[in-house]
Amino acid sequence: PHPTHLNPTRWTSMAAFCCSACVLSGLLLAAAACSSEDCSPAAGRRLRWRARPYGDRGRGAWRVYGDDFATSCFDGAGFHGPVDGDDWNVLWTHWPSTKDLKTASLAGHSSRRLVNNCGYFIAAGQKCNMANHVRAVQRALGRSETEESHHPRTYVLMNASHVEAWRQELVSKPGQLWLVKKCVAGMSQGIDLVSGSAKDAHLVASSLYTWSVAQRYIQEPFLGWGGSKFHMRLYVLVTSWHPPHVFLYDEGFIFRSRHKYIATSTTVNRDVFSGVSSDVENLPLAAMWEALGERGTSVRERIQQLLKEVLGTAVTESFGSAEALPKRGYDCFDLFGLDVMLDKKLKPFLLEINPGPNLWIDKTSSVNQTEIKGQLVHQVARWAHKRLQHAADELPVDEAYDQLVNFTRIL
Numbered sequence: 001p002h003p004t005h006l007n008p009t010r011w012t013s014m015a016a017f018c019c020s021a022c023v024l025s026g027l028l029l030a031a032a033a034c035s036s037e038d039c040s041p042a043a044g045r046r047l048r049w050r051a052r053p054y055g056d057r058g059r060g061a062w063r064v065y066g067d068d069f070a071t072s073c074f075d076g077a078g079f080h081g082p083v084d085g086d087d088w089n090v091l092w093t094h095w096p097s098t099k100d101l102k103t104a105s106l107a108g109h110s111s112r113r114l115v116n117n118c119g120y121f122i123a124a125g126q127k128c129n130m131a132n133h134v135r136a137v138q139r140a141l142g143r144s145e146t147e148e149s150h151h152p153r154t155y156v157l158m159n160a161s162h163v164e165a166w167r168q169e170l171v172s173k174p175g176q177l178w179l180v181k182k183c184v185a186g187m188s189q190g191i192d193l194v195s196g197s198a199k200d201a202h203l204v205a206s207s208l209y210t211w212s213v214a215q216r217y218i219q220e221p222f223l224g225w226g227g228s229k230f231h232m233r234l235y236v237l238v239t240s241w242h243p244p245h246v247f248l249y250d251e252g253f254i255f256r257s258r259h260k261y262i263a264t265s266t267t268v269n270r271d272v273f274s275g276v277s278s279d280v281e282n283l284p285l286a287a288m289w290e291a292l293g294e295r296g297t298s299v300r301e302r303i304q305q306l307l308k309e310v311l312g313t314a315v316t317e318s319f320g321s322a323e324a325l326p327k328r329g330y331d332c333f334d335l336f337g338l339d340v341m342l343d344k345k346l347k348p349f350l351l352e353i354n355p356g357p358n359l360w361i362d363k364t365s366s367v368n369q370t371e372i373k374g375q376l377v378h379q380v381a382r383w384a385h386k387r388l389q390h391a392a393d394e395l396p397v398d399e400a401y402d403q404l405v406n407f408t409r410i411l
Contacts, residue, residue, distance in 0.1 A: 086106060257270065
């Protein structure tokens with residue numbers, strides 16, 4: 001279906017309707033709006049959620065992942081909290097807690113606990129791992145490793161064969177631009193834009209045999225929507241890795257430069273960005289679909305196929321078996337933020353996958369982020385609540401997916 005911007009007809013249950021207050025305002029009013037018997041899905045002891053990270057991050061200053069609107073959405077979904085201690089059913093944090101949870105006192109069956117951030121798909125937030133995984137996907141699908149089916153061609157600069165292949169490209173295509181990025185850097189920090197020209201020889205040489213990647217820069221992006229460069233921020237929920245169950249959120253954001261794109265004078269400061277600033281505007285994803293019109297159908301199909309292949313192919317080869325994940329004393333899920341760009345032919349390219357995407361509200365944005373992020377968190381919280389209830393009652397946990405009313409199932 002064509003993504004709609006907060007279309008109320010998609011709220012298919014009275015509970016979701018009652019709890020939509022947390023989506024619309026992000027205030028603690030949601031607690032009152034959902035306190036009636038009709039709105040509370042909990043029976044007996046309310047399920048509990050924890051926001052404080054385990055380990056060092058939870059000992060110092062920390063923030064609830066998503067602040068007050070996330071608290072409102074979990075309360076509206078029927079949870080009690082946030083609580084401290086180890087008596088919780090959902091751990092909702094910005095950072096992975098896999099290592100720190102090994103020393104926690106987690107009693108009870110794993111099916112009664114859900115943790116955000118599985119720590120399994122380690123290509124998320126790690127560009128070297130992502131490059132290697134994409135190559136594994138290509139091999140599994142019978143394609144050349146360097147074919148750009150999903151991801152701009154990327155070389156891991158600690159790998160000798162990758163370094164040699166990149167050097168050959170720099171010589172054969174000296175005008176092609178490349179982004180050199182640290183494997184674990186984020187927010188468009190620590191990036192160099194280089195080519196095979198003599199003026200960049202020092203930057204190229206200093207990047208070799210470091211934990212960095214060289215990624216082909218998309219020099220001809222789609223400019224048919226205002227003449228400025230932009231990329232999408234999409235959200236993906238993975239509720240299981242064995243087997244992969246993947247859902248794409250129908251809403252999202254656009255980050256678009258306020259400057260006209262000039263291919264012959266590209267700069268990192270102006271043309272490489274990841275958030276809102278005086279040079280970058282924030283728009284709802286729905287605005288792009290409206291601008292693309294009928295062309296949007298094929299773009300959505302390509303994005304969905306891209307996600308099916310990257311998140312559902314060669315996963316075991318890249319990251320090992322996921323069978324043991326529930327044996328850690330809890331089940332888990334992942335919420336990813338994906339950056340996707342269109343080239344001039346409207347082909348989508350996955351730039352990177354980010355774990356723990358920014359769910360805080362940027363008040364400098366012209367978009368009401370609370371509506372889009374609030375609906376996202378609220379439906380994830382309702383899914384988690386029903387998933388936990390069904391596990392306790394030994395009912396099919398897949399039935400909880402009916403809470404994800406603004407998501408499209410990919411796998």
